[in-house]
Amino acid sequence: MKQTSHYRTLGTRSTTYWLTLLGMLCLVAAGYLAAHRMDVEGHWITGMNNQVVWGLPHVFAVLLILAASGALNVASMSSLFERKEYSPWARLSGLLAICLLVGGLIVLVLDLGRPDRLIVAMTYYNFKSIFAWNIFLYTGFILVVTVYLWTLFERSLAGHVRRAGLLAFVWRFVLTSGTGGIFGFLVARQFYDASMIIPVFIVLSLILGTAAFIIISMVLGQWYEDSPDTALLRKLARLMGIFITTELFLVAAFHLTNLYATEHHGVEHFMLVGGGIYTVLFWLGQVVVGGLLPLAMVFLCGRDRFPKTALAAAVLALFGGFCQLYVTIIGGQAYPLVMFPGKRVASSFHDGEVALYNPSMPEWLLGVGGMALAVVMVLLLVRVLPFLPDYRRSRTAA
Amino acid sequence: MPTDRKRTDDALNPDRRRLLAGAAGMAAMGGGFSIIRLALAKNDDEAVSSLTRWGLLIDTAKCSSGCNACVSACNDEHNLHGFGRPLTDPQWIRKLDLVDEHTGHESSLPMLCQHCEHPPCVDVCPTGASFRRDDGIVLVDKHTCIGCRYCVMACPYKARSFVHEALSNQKSYSPRGKGTVESCTLCVHRVDRDRTPACVEACQSDGGGAMVFGDLNDESGVLAGALRDHPSSQVRRDLDLNTGVRYRNL
Numbered sequence: 001m002k003q004t005s006h007y008r009t010l011g012t013r014s015t016t017y018w019l020t021l022l023g024m025l026c027l028v029a030a031g032y033l034a035a036h037r038m039d040v041e042g043h044w045i046t047g048m049n050n051q052v053v054w055g056l057p058h059v060f061a062v063l064l065i066l067a068a069s070g071a072l073n074v075a076s077m078s079s080l081f082e083r084k085e086y087s088p089w090a091r092l093s094g095l096l097a098i099c100l101l102v103g104g105l106i107v108l109v110l111d112l113g114r115p116d117r118l119i120v121a122m123t124y125y126n127f128k129s130i131f132a133w134n135i136f137l138y139t140g141f142i143l144v145v146t147v148y149l150w151t152l153f154e155r156s157l158a159g160h161v162r163r164a165g166l167l168a169f170v171w172r173f174v175l176t177s178g179t180g181g182i183f184g185f186l187v188a189r190q191f192y193d194a195s196m197i198i199p200v201f202i203v204l205s206l207i208l209g210t211a212a213f214i215i216i217s218m219v220l221g222q223w224y225e226d227s228p229d230t231a232l233l234r235k236l237a238r239l240m241g242i243f244i245t246t247e248l249f250l251v252a253a254f255h256l257t258n259l260y261a262t263e264h265h266g267v268e269h270f271m272l273v274g275g276g277i278y279t280v281l282f283w284l285g286q287v288v289v290g291g292l293l294p295l296a297m298v299f300l301c302g303r304d305r306f307p308k309t310a311l312a313a314a315v316l317a318l319f320g321g322f323c324q325l326y327v328t329i330i331g332g333q334a335y336p337l338v339m340f341p342g343k344r345v346a347s348s349f350h351d352g353e354v355a356l357y358n359p360s361m362p363e364w365l366l367g368v369g370g371m372a373l374a375v376v377m378v379l380l381l382v383r384v385l386p387f388l389p390d391y392r393r394s395r396t397a398a
Numbered sequence: 399m400p401t402d403r404k405r406t407d408d409a410l411n412p413d414r415r416r417l418l419a420g421a422a423g424m425a426a427m428g429g430g431f432s433i434i435r436l437a438l439a440k441n442d443d444e445a446v447s448s449l450t451r452w453g454l455l456i457d458t459a460k461c462s463s464g465c466n467a468c469v470s471a472c473n474d475e476h477n478l479h480g481f482g483r484p485l486t487d488p489q490w491i492r493k494l495d496l497v498d499e500h501t502g503h504e505s506s507l508p509m510l511c512q513h514c515e516h517p518p519c520v521d522v523c524p525t526g527a528s529f530r531r532d533d534g535i536v537l538v539d540k541h542t543c544i545g546c547r548y549c550v551m552a553c554p555y556k557a558r559s560f561v562h563e564a565l566s567n568q569k570s571y572s573p574r575g576k577g578t579v580e581s582c583t584l585c586v587h588r589v590d591r592d593r594t595p596a597c598v599e600a601c602q603s604d605g606g607g608a609m610v611f612g613d614l615n616d617e618s619g620v621l622a623g624a625l626r627d628h629p630s631s632q633v634r635r636d637l638d639l640n641t642g643v644r645y646r647n648l
Contacts, residue, residue, distance in 0.1 A: 042563035042576050049485035050559050053547040113545015113560060113577030121544050124525040131524035131548050187518060187637055188554035337556050339509075339633055344497040347509070349489045351556065356485065 006393040007091060007386035012223035020219075021379050024372040031369015034362035035110035043113065046363050051355030052333045057111040059325045060367030063208065064104030064374060065138070065179055066201060066321070069172040070209015071097040073239070075148065079165030085232055088389030089217065094149045095387050096216055096378060097172075097209070098142055103374030105138055107366055130181045137175045144171045153385070176205045183328065190267035191332035196254045203247045208321045210240040211314035216378060218311050224388065230307055237310040240317060241298040248291050251324075263341065270335050270354070271327065278331035281323040290320010330357055442590075451515075451534040452584055453614040453642035454598070455624050456507060460608035463495055463506040468609065471600030472510075475585065476572045481563060488559030490582045491597055505648070508597065508609070511536055511557040511582035512633065513642035519549035519558060519581075528579075534614070534642050535584045543578040550579060554634045557581050584642075614642065 010017075038046060048055040074093035078086040086093075109115055125132045148164040151157040180201030186192040214236055255272065258264040271282060294313035301309040334355045339345065345352035382388055472491045473479055480487025491510040497503070513536045519528045520536065527543035530536045538549075550558045558581040565574055571587035574580055585595035593599075594611045601609040612621025624630075630644040 039577075043560065044481070044483060044486045044562035049562070050488070050550070051485065053550045053560055113547070113579070114543065117542075117544045120525055120542050121546075124527075124542050126520075126523055126526040129522050129524045129548070131522060131546065135524065182548070185522075186552055188552055188634075333551070337554065339555065340496055342499055344499060345494055347492050347494045348484065349492045349556065350485070351492075351494055351509075 006390040007088075008388055008390035008393070009384065009386050010220065010223060010382040010388060014223045017223045017379070021376065024376045024379065027365075027372035028369050028376055030365045031107075031367075031372065032110075034365035034369065035115070038111070038362050038366070039115060045360065047358045047360045048363070049355070049357070051350050052330055052357040054329055054333065055357060056326075056330075056359040056363035057107050057366050057370075059322065059329050060370055061104045061108040061111070062179060062325050062329065063318075063322055064100050064107065064370055066176060066205035066325075067208035067212045067318075068097045068099075068101035068104060068141070069176045069179075070205040070207065071100055071213050072145070072168055072172050073206060073210050074213055074236070075165060076169045079148070079152075079161050080169050082162075085229075085235070088391075089213075089232070091149060091152050091387040092217060092220075092382070093213060094145050094152070094168075095381055096213060096374075097145050098149075099374040099377040099381070100209075100212060101138060101141060102377065103370040103372075106373055107370035110366060130178055130185055134175075134178045134182070137171070137178045141168075141171055141175050144168050172205075173202060176202045179205075183332070188337060189332055190264060190335060190338055191271065191328070194254065194257075196250070196257065197328075200247070200250050200254060203243055203250055204321055204324060206243040207240055207247060207317050210236055210243065211317040211321075214240070214310055214314040215318070216375075218307065220378075220382065220388065233310045234306050237298040237306070237313055240314065241295050244291055244295050244317060244320075248287070248295075251286075263338075266338070267335050271331060275331060275334075275354075278327050278334065282327045282331075285323030286320050286327060290316055290318075290323055294320070333357075446531050446533040448532040449615060451614040451642065452589060453513065453534065453612065453621060453644065454584075454595075455610040455612075455621055455630060455644050455646060457608045457610075457646040458505045458507045459647040460606040461506050461508065462606055463493075463504070465506075465605050466493060467600040467603075467605035468508050468597035469493060471596040471604075472582070475569070475596035476574075476583075477567055477569050483562075486560075486562035488561060488580060490557075490559070490580070507645060507648070509555060509557065509633075510597070510643065511553075511584070512555050512639070513582075513584060515640035515642070517639065518552040518554065518637075522548045522552040524548065531586075535586050535589070536581070537583055537586065538579055538581065540573050540575050540578050540580075543575075545577040545579065547579060553581075554637055554639075 046055060072093055074086050075090045075097070077083045078090040078093075109118055112118075121135060125135075127133070144164075145168055148161075148168045151161045151164045177198050180198035183192045184195050184197040214233065218233070255268060258268050271278060273279060275282075294316040297309050297313040297316075334357060336345075336350075336352050336354065339351075469489075469491050476490065478488060478490060491508050494507055494509050496505045496507070513530075513534055515530075515534070517528070517530055517536050520530050523529075524546060525542045525544055527539045527541075528536070528549050529539060545560070547560050550560055558579050560579050561574060561576050564576045568574055572583065585593075585597075588595060598609045598611040601607060610621055610624055612619045614622055614625070616622055617626075625644060628646060630646050631648050632639075632641045632644060633648075
């Protein structure tokens with residue numbers, strides 16, 4: 001196992017690096033223009049409506065926020081659980097966590113009906129709202145991880161790394177719980193109103209964060225003379241596999257618990273059997289392509305083809321997480337509110353109907369733009385500060 | 399705290415009130431009774447009291463499926479005429495047609511903000527823009543609503559709408575805004591002038607007389623009396639929100 005105590009910046013002059021950066025900047029610009037148009041025209045130009053009020057931007061935002069929390073896995077393995085093989089990558093882990101969170105928050109803010117009132121959100125608080133708590137959890141996360149990174153960068157603070165790592169570890173679990181709580185505390189809707197959503201979101205964050213780390217570290221590796229360690233990638237991918245197994249178990253438990261209660265039979269039938277796109281995304285996207293397939297890849301693949309397999313499995317796991325959040329956030333709203341059990345309801349406001357939702361181009365651009373912003377931040381910051389391990393110098397020093 | 403909000407609609411300052419009271423005496427001799435009523439109206443600086451809790455009783459047996467008087471009155475009162483986009487146009491009150499799946503019994507009722515004692519929309523609002531007045535009316539402060547729509551997600555009655563596009567010709571007593579959330583105000587501008595909500599007035603005059611408005615806390619009042627004398631129910635009673643809107647023959 002490679003060990004290092006030296007770090008470096010990314011000094012590549014590769015054309016693919018600059019083209020990637022340029023492409024990501026274009027996506028960021030497109031996302032901003034989409035958000036601007038939504039702000040000027042109003043949300044009627046999106047697919048969102050008074051039945052599905054949270055749409056694709058929220059799927060992307062929650063995906064990025066959960067991935068941010070999970071991206072700290074490597075840092076936690078290194079600083080808290082003292083697994084030395086992860087130590088060289090702890091800095092990148094912290095950086096990725098901050099960048100993903102910023103990307104997610106930007107999407108969330110730009111989708112607000114009044115994004116110009118962000119200052120109101122920062123100055124008026126209703127502490128009974130989990131949303132208000134999350135504002136502190138998100139900004140606090142950035143602060144805590146920054147302090148953690150500081151202890152990693154500043155050698156005189158090396159004695160505080162474990163304490164800072166512990167704080168970041170606890171904070172990210174609370175953050176993910178808070179994000180799950182946004183849905184878990186909604187008593188009105190059949191598919192939410194379940195504390196089980198919180199552990200489901202926590203494990204999903206571990207999957208998404210690990211997958212994001214594998215992808216980013218391997219993408220950076222192509223511009224990096226000393227590519228990431230195959231053995232480490234194998235460990236990370238298998239860790240992701242364990243998380244996927246756990247998530248499949250939790251999701252099964254969630255649905256089985258619902259199926260036990262007659263009042264939830266309607267929504268369960270909708271999600272598992274008759275929900276159209278939501279049923280397809282659940283079984284095909286979340287369970288098969290985003291769950292069982294990456295699971296088989298990371299546990300059954302041979303050692304020689306592992307780096308590429310790990311990358312493919314991570315991409316599929318991200319796709320599975322996207323499907324899971326789409327089904328949860330949008331499918332959960334598409335199923336009609338049950339106000340009068342045992343009665344069929346009809347109205348001009350689409351009561352009793354499965355809600356229509358077709359994601360629009362501005363929503364796609366805003367969501368993808370948020371992801372691209374996170375990537376741009378990583379690509380630029382690794383050039384500015386020494387986030388990447390310098391194996392060559394470490395070996396020479398040894 | 400959100401519940402401490404005071405009425406801040408168009409001003410009637412004390413000096414003007416005294417002037418009007420003086421003029422009222424002369425006007426009354428000439429038959430100007432309405433001026434006396436205006437002079438004796440509550441001061442706008444006066445806080446609402448929790449001794450009052452405004453509410454509604456809706457008798458579904460008197461509400462016919464084809465009648466839309468309450469909806470039309472609300473739309474006219476607050477200028478809620480939409481853009482011809484049913485998925486995004488706001489609705490503060492709507493008619494629901496119900497059919498019992500087992501017996502086939504049909505009924506119809508208006509659904510609007512239920513002005514809950516424990517409103518989920520107020521609980522989840524991050525900025526406190528959704529608030530409940532001491533007299534039980536649940537409102538949205540359009541100046542602090544950031545348009546996050548969490549309250550729309552939280553409402554068990556689908557009573558809230560998000561304003562999806564720019565508005566024009568708004569009523570001065572019913573401010574609205576693109577990018578914010580809105581719902582039934584129980585015609586607070588009328589209630590604060592001792593008048594009944596527009597929907598109730600229309601139901602009495604043009605509809606089946608199914609809606610009764612009043613003070614749930616006033617034991618001698620018509621609403622509390624009707625609730626005491628006849629069985630009634632709350633929609634989603636299981637949530638224990640203690641709604642201000644009650645239904646009969648549901």
